[in-house]
Amino acid sequence: MTGLAPLYLRAAVRPGRGDALPDRDLVRTGVPVDPEHLARYARVCGFGFDGALPATYPHVLGHPLQVALMVERAFPLPLPGLVHVRNTITQERPLAVGERIDLRVRAERLAAHPKGTTVDLVTTALVEGAPVWLGRSTYLARGAHPSGAGAQAAVSSPPGVEGGAPAAVWRVDAGTGRRYAGASGDVNPIHLHPLAARAFGFPRAIAHGMWTAARALAALRGRLSPAFTYDVGFAAPLLLPSTVELRTRAAAPGWDLDVRSRDGRAHLRAAVRPR
Amino acid sequence: MPDTRRAAVIGGNRIPFARAGGAYARASNLDMLTATLDGLAARFGLAGERLGEVAGGAVLKHSRDRDLTREAVLGSTLSPYTPAYDVQQACGTGLETVVAVANKIALGQLDSGIAAGVDTASDAPVGLNDDLRRVLMRLNNARTLRARIAALGGLRPGQVVPELPRNAEPRTGLSMGEHAAITARQWRIGRAEQDELAAASHRNLAAAYERGFFDDLVTPFLGLTRDQNLRPDTSVEKLATLKPVFGGPDGTMTAGNSTPLTDGAAAVLLGSDEWAAEHRLPVLAHVVDAEVAAVDFVHGGDGLLTAPVHAVPRLLARQGLTLQDFDFYEIHEAFASTVLATLAAWEDPAFAKERLGLDAPLGAVDRSRLNVVGSSLATGHPFAATGGRIVATLAKALHEKALHEKAQREKGTGRGLISICAAGGQGVVAILEAAR
Numbered sequence: 092m093t094g095l096a097p098l099y100l101r102a103a104v105r106p107g108r109g110d111a112l113p114d115r116d117l118v119r120t121g122v123p124v125d126p127e128h129l130a131r132y133a134r135v136c137g138f139g140f141d142g143a144l145p146a147t148y149p150h151v152l153g154h155p156l157q158v159a160l161m162v163e164r165a166f167p168l169p170l171p172g173l174v175h176v177r178n179t180i181t182q183e184r185p186l187a188v189g190e191r192i193d194l195r196v197r198a199e200r201l202a203a204h205p206k207g208t209t210v211d212l213v214t215t216a217l218v219e220g221a222p223v224w225l226g227r228s229t230y231l232a233r234g235a236h237p238s239g240a241g242a243q244a245a246v247s248s249p250p251g252v253e254g255g256a257p258a259a260v261w262r263v264d265a266g267t268g269r270r271y272a273g274a275s276g277d278v279n280p281i282h283l284h285p286l287a288a289r290a291f292g293f294p295r296a297i298a299h300g301m302w303t304a305a306r307a308l309a310a311l312r313g314r315l316s317p318a319f320t321y322d323v324g325f326a327a328p329l330l331l332p333s334t335v336e337l338r339t340r341a342a343a344p345g346w347d348l349d350v351r352s353r354d355g356r357a358h359l360r361a362a363v364r365p366r
Numbered sequence: 367m368p369d370t371r372r373a374a375v376i377g378g379n380r381i382p383f384a385r386a387g388g389a390y391a392r393a394s395n396l397d398m399l400t401a402t403l404d405g406l407a408a409r410f411g412l413a414g415e416r417l418g419e420v421a422g423g424a425v426l427k428h429s430r431d432r433d434l435t436r437e438a439v440l441g442s443t444l445s446p447y448t449p450a451y452d453v454q455q456a457c458g459t460g461l462e463t464v465v466a467v468a469n470k471i472a473l474g475q476l477d478s479g480i481a482a483g484v485d486t487a488s489d490a491p492v493g494l495n496d497d498l499r500r501v502l503m504r505l506n507n508a509r510t511l512r513a514r515i516a517a518l519g520g521l522r523p524g525q526v527v528p529e530l531p532r533n534a535e536p537r538t539g540l541s542m543g544e545h546a547a548i549t550a551r552q553w554r555i556g557r558a559e560q561d562e563l564a565a566a567s568h569r570n571l572a573a574a575y576e577r578g579f580f581d582d583l584v585t586p587f588l589g590l591t592r593d594q595n596l597r598p599d600t601s602v603e604k605l606a607t608l609k610p611v612f613g614g615p616d617g618t619m620t621a622g623n624s625t626p627l628t629d630g631a632a633a634v635l636l637g638s639d640e641w642a643a644e645h646r647l648p649v650l651a652h653v654v655d656a657e658v659a660a661v662d663f664v665h666g667g668d669g670l671l672t673a674p675v676h677a678v679p680r681l682l683a684r685q686g687l688t689l690q691d692f693d694f695y696e697i698h699e700a701f702a703s704t705v706l707a708t709l710a711a712w713e714d715p716a717f718a719k720e721r722l723g724l725d726a727p728l729g730a731v732d733r734s735r736l737n738v739v740g741s742s743l744a745t746g747h748p749f750a751a752t753g754g755r756i757v758a759t760l761a762k763a764l765h766e767k768a769l770h771e772k773a774q775r776e777k778g779t780g781r782g783l784i785s786i787c788a789a790g791g792q793g794v795v796a797i798l799e800a801a802r
Contacts, residue, residue, distance in 0.1 A: 126588075130392035139441060140393050141401045142588045189589060312441045313404075 109165035111239030112198040112210065117156045120193045124152070128274075129188060135274040136305035139312060143185040146321055147305040149192070149224045150180070151275045153214035156196040157228065160212065167201060167237035168210055168230070172281065172291040174328075175300040176209065177229035177248065180321045181366070186216060186223060193217045200229075203243045207233040233292075248324030251349030251360030257336035259310060261350075263298060265332045271302040297328040303359050307337055307348055311363065314346065318366040326357040372652035373468035373636050375798065378758020379406035380632035381587035383746040384594045386487035390629040393588060395424045395431060399438040399484040402631040405585035406480065410635055410647055413443040418476030420450040421463040422633075424484050425749035427454070428491040435482065457700065458658070458788035459483050460632065460753020461796060467636050468653040477641040481757070483750030484631035498525035533627070535789065537664050542671070542789060543624055543701065547613030549669030550703035553710045557618040560702035561605040564623040564743045567699060571740025572598035579739055579766075583758055595626055595746040623702035628746030632754030634761075649801040651761035654781070656796035657681035663791040671704045673793030674785040675711040679722050681795055687781075689728035693800075694735050694763055694782040696756045699742040704787055739763060756784055757798070764800035 129148065130140045138145045161170045186192060193216070200211040209231050216224035268282035280287035281297055288296045304323045329335060329350070335358060339348045345364040351357050381402055384390040390398065399422060407413050422435030431437070436450040455462045460483035467479035494502070497520075504517040534541045550560075574580060575592055584592075600622070610617035611624065635647075642649050659677035661668035674697075682689060689712060697705045709731055711717050718727035739759055742752060760782045771778055780800040787793050 126392060139397045139400055141397055313400075313443050313446075 109167050109239075110237045111167060112201050113160065113163060113165050116195050116197045117160050118193065118195050119156055122152050122192045122194050124188050124190075124192065126188055132274045135270050136302060137309035138305070142188045144187065145305060145309065146180050146182050146185070146224070146319070147301060147308055149186060149194075149216045150178070150214065150226050150228070150301055151277075152192070152216070153194050153196055153226065154275065154277055156194060157212045157214065160196055160198055166198070167239060168208060168232040168235050171279070173230040173232055173279075174325075175228060176231045176325050177227075178301065178304060178323045178325070179227045180224070181226075182224045182318060183366070184223060184317045186218070190218055193220075201237065201240045203236070203240045204231055205243075207231055208235045208237060208240045249322050249347065249360045249362035251357060252338035252340045252347050253349075255338055255340065258339045259337040261306070261335050261337060263329065263331060263333045263335060265296070267298050267302065268296045268331055271299045275299065275301065277301070293328060293330070295330045297330055298333075298358075300325040300359070303329055303350055304361065307350055307359060307361060308363070310337055310339065311346055311348075315363060316365040319345070320364050320366060321361065322364070323359055323361040325359055327352075329358040370472045371474070371638060372654065372799075373471035374639050374642050374649040374801065375651045375653065375757060375761035376635040376637055376642050376647050376649060377406075377410060378583055378632065378634045378754060378761070379409055380584055380751065380755055380758070381405070381630055382584055382590040382593050383628045383630035383748055383751070383755075384488075384588075384590055385746065386627035386629060388488070388594050388629070389588050389590045390486065391488040393486070393629070394489050395427065395434060395484045395486050395631075396437055396441070398486065398587070398629065398631040399424075399434065399482060400441045401587055402482065402484065402585075402633045403438055403442040403444060403480065406633045406635055407443045409582065409585075411645070412635075414445055416445040416447040418448075418470070418479040419467065420444070420448060420480040420482060421453055421466045422450065422480075422482035422484065423453040423455075423459040423463060423750045424486075425454060425456055425459060426485055426487065426490045434484075438482075454750075455792060455794070456789035457698070457747070457749045457752060458786055458792055458794035459750035460755070461656075461757065461784060461786050461794040462658075462753065464634055464636070464653065464753060464757050465656040465794070465796060468656075471636055471638055472653075478635075478637040480633050480635055481754060482631065482633035483748075483752070483754050485748035485750045486629040487627035487748075488629050493529035495525040495527055495529060497522065501525070535663075535670065538670075540670075541612075543612035543619060545663065545670035546624075546701045546704055547617055547619050549672060549707045550618055550701075551613065552669065553707040555618065555703045555706045555710070557606075558602070559706055560618055560623040561602050561620075563699070563702040563705060564605055565600055565602045567702075567737060567740050567743040568597050568600045569740075570738055571596055571744035574739035579762070583762060593745045595628065596740075596744050619701060619703055623743065625700055625742045625747040628748045630746065630748035630751045632751040632758065634754045634757045648765075650765040651782070651798045651800050654797040654799050655681060655685055656794065657684070658795075659793050661791045661793075668791065669707065670789070670791055671700055671787035671793075672707065672711065673791055674787050674795050675708055675793075676722065677793045677795040678712070678783070678785060679724060679728060681797065682728070685797065687797075689731060689783075691779050692735065692781045692783045692797075693767055693778040694738060694760060695731050696737060696741065696760045696782060696784045698747075698752055698756065698786040699737065700747065700787055702743060705736075708785065708787075753786060753794070756786070757796075760784060760798055764798060768800040768802065
């Protein structure tokens with residue numbers, strides 16, 4: 092999975108791109124789940140290890156396909172510096188180590204955004220032809236305005252919790268981005284080192300949104316039904332290192348949660364709803 | 367306070383036991399215990415249920431696993447309003463948690479509870495070198511620069527070597543196997559009878575799996591559906607080819623008739639009869655009584671693993687029973703020689719008189735009633751998980767027999783005896799009785 096670094100490099104130096112999304116699916120069949128890799132991911136994100144895939148893990152399996160699609164010459168947005176702004180995961184049941192998983196990725200909804208253009212990368216995990224897991228990742232390219240972008244989609248992010256005592260305080264150290272990059276294969280340079288992050292306009296390295304999302308979901312272990320939707324809106328980037336607070340509130344049904352800095356700035360607002 | 371009542375064994379759940387460094391090499395105690403509690407909750411419809419308490423424990427425990435059992439409850443589907451605490455009594459841990467929860471149920475302090483245990487030899491704690499730890503503690507306590515420099519002066523290159531856990535007694539420096547070999551020699555336990563006991567354990571466990579006995583006792587985990595140590599095709603002939611590993615070159619204890627290091631977890635659901643009825647759950651058996659004993663294995667000449675030899679006669683005397691009043695005997699197979707030495711001691715008139723203070727020995731155990739569905743030699747022995755494994759297994763075996771007897775209009779005693787030896791010269795024993 093660390094093989095993605097050359098793709099980032101190619102994407103950074105390659106000029107010219109298309110105006111519209113490629114209308115095709117990238118498919119990978121029989122994607123293996125390496126228990127060693129899964130155990131490392133679980134440790135980095137705070138999940139237990141019991142052979143079930145955390146609901147955020149198939150995103151990691153599908154990430155190389157997402158990147159492969161986004162570095163194609165025809166892809167209308169530049170990959171480096173893309174910001175993950177929204178992620179919705181729906182699982183019918185937890186996937187498990189040893190299942191034969193097929194992955195399908197396609198790009199959808201190229202849309203204007205106040206700060207640029209967004210695109211959705213939709214990953215579907217199938218077992219024996221039936222979709223079991225679906226992840227929709229929305230990325231923002233700041234300042235990009237390809238001509239094929241549609242009208243701005245109505246965005247209603249989960250409200251989060253707003254106030255109350257935190258369920259947990261996380262001391263997020265400076266190595267978090269590098270550790271998650273190692274465990275997930277997502278080696279976007281803005282997560283790895285302050286200097287690399289500065290090149291893309293961030294004062295310090297920032298945590299992967301999917302790490303924050305995974306760690307928040309891990310905090311609900313034992314409280315979730317097997318089938319649920321996890322809808323996450325990413326707000327301010329989580330600069331490393333930081334101390335942040337997780338808040339959770341039982342919804343009827345499901346959970347609302349958010350992750351905020353101690354000054355109240357939200358990094359993530361999310362909702363878990365049973366299906 | 368109500369009169370005392372007998373706690374009911376409602377059922378159990380465990381994960382298959384794995385050989386150290388095997389299928390569960392990447393799983394922690396917390397992972398295994400949480401999965402086992404979740405499996406129990408799924409089997410008995412306890413998701414979201416507030417139970418009286420969960421008592422659990424592990425023998426090899428990381429310092430970060432303080433309150434391991436409570437953490438497992440918080441990560442499980444059980445209600446977070448379920449209290450929990452840790453117990454540790456070496457290999458007696460699992461049975462001791464059953465005794466603790468059962469006693470509270472007997473006194474009316476609890477209506478329901480889970481007794482559990484877990485251990486991993488694959489993810490065992492590795493400590494800081496103890497000399498280095500002392501230097502760091504001194505440094506941490508130093509208030510002045512001079513004191514800090516003085517503390518740092520205690521650093522030595524050799525301190526980078528960490529402390530690895532050893533399966534040895536702190537006071538004697540001998541491993542458990544070496545201790546057991548002394549006892550085996552003392553009781554003249556032969557190689558052939560040890561190999562026979564080991565072969566029987568594998569044969570019985572394999573047969574029990576084949577007839578589905580463990581279908582409602584074991585939940586598959588990380589790809590394992592049966593205990594990884596089980597060798598259905600082993601035989602006395604194959605076991606006879608192994609070289610001795612304890613007791614020197616002419617020793618009788620081999621890797622085949624000794625229990626290997628193992629990873630796993632087990633849990634037992636206990637409750638009052640009323641609680642079980644309210645939840646429409648069956649009662650397999652009741653916890654009748656229990657006894658613990660300890661021996662002086664350091665200076666007193668006792669064998670390290672012989673405490674149950676003393677515990678059982680005390681338990682029988684209190685209950686007015688003889689050793690022959692049982693349908694099943696579950697004697698934990700730490701080593702085949704341990705089981706055989708225990709049986710030999712109970713049959714020995716001189717030992718009864720001199721060491722147990724009895725006029726007559728307890729006598730022989732009907733071997734066809736011993737470890738009838740296999741024991742630790744075949745399943746493996748994740749230290750704290752063994753008690754839960756045995757209690758759930760015996761309760762089910764007693765229940766099965768009671769059903770059979772009802773159909774056949776026969777009548778046995780309905781009783782089962784559990785005997786578990788533990789490091790530190792301790793032993794925990796208990797009596798279960800089939801629910802009628």
